[in-house]
Amino acid sequence: MVRPTLHCAKALQLTLAVIKPDAVAHPLIMKALHQRILESNFIIVRRKDLKWRRQDSERFYAEHSGRFFYQRLVEFMSSGPMRAYILAREDAIAHWRELMGPTKVYRARYTSPDTIRAQYGLTDTRNTTHGSDSVESAHREIAFFFPEFQIEDWMKKEEPCFRTGQ
Ligand code: GDP
Ligand code: MG
Numbered sequence: 001m002v003r004p005t006l007h008c009a010k011a012l013q014l015t016l017a018v019i020k021p022d023a024v025a026h027p028l029i030m031k032a033l034h035q036r037i038l039e040s041n042f043i044i045v046r047r048k049d050l051k052w053r054r055q056d057s058e059r060f061y062a063e064h065s066g067r068f069f070y071q072r073l074v075e076f077m078s079s080g081p082m083r084a085y086i087l088a089r090e091d092a093i094a095h096w097r098e099l100m101g102p103t104k105v106y107r108a109r110y111t112s113p114d115t116i117r118a119q120y121g122l123t124d125t126r127n128t129t130h131g132s133d134s135v136e137s138a139h140r141e142i143a144f145f146f147p148e149f150q151i152e153d154w155m156k157k158e159e160p161c162f163r164t165g166q
Contacts (some may be wrong), residue, residue: 011090016084016085016155020082033120042096043087043089048145059144092138098115101116
């Protein structure tokens with residue numbers, strides 16, 4: 001039997017996207033963000049609603065411990081429910097970060113008014129969304145939010161284009 005050769009026009013990539021508690025508190029914003037994800041040609045691979053304990057927040061943001069905003073950040077991220085997505089498309093990491101806009105809301109409003117953080121962000125801490133910043137952090141963060149999700153298995157079984165992607 002001849003197996004068909006798969007041609008992947010563009011290699012797909014996974015990223016972790018999180019809607020933070022400030023946006024989850026507003027159903028209309030949640031709806032708008034979900035729509036934005038779909039319109040931006042992402043495949044929603046997994047979705048999960050969850051709430052962090054303080055220690056989850058501390059562990060996830062350990063790289064920022066000692067920064068002046070750390071306590072504020074940890075408290076905020078464990079203050080209410082969040083929605084996490086595993087998203088896929090080509091260059092998913094860069095595309096999602098571009099869609100989010102700059103970390104700081106005032107900068108986002110000034111430089112990229114069409115971005116999520118510019119439109120919905122409240123403060124530099126309450127900036128609406130999280131996105132992975134590299135392939136390595138995407139894998140680590142997906143495992144943090146979705147420990148049951150086997151990235152390697154999924155890439156092999158569900159999406160052959162991933163083999164060339166990462
Ligand atoms: P991100 O990758 O764009 O989310 O930015 P970082 O990884 O640098 O920071 C993680 C999170 O910490 C940000 O999304 C903000 O919620 C918060 N944060 C980062 N920098 C600042 C800051 O200068 N001030 C405050 N208040 N919060 C910050
Ligand atoms: Mg970051």
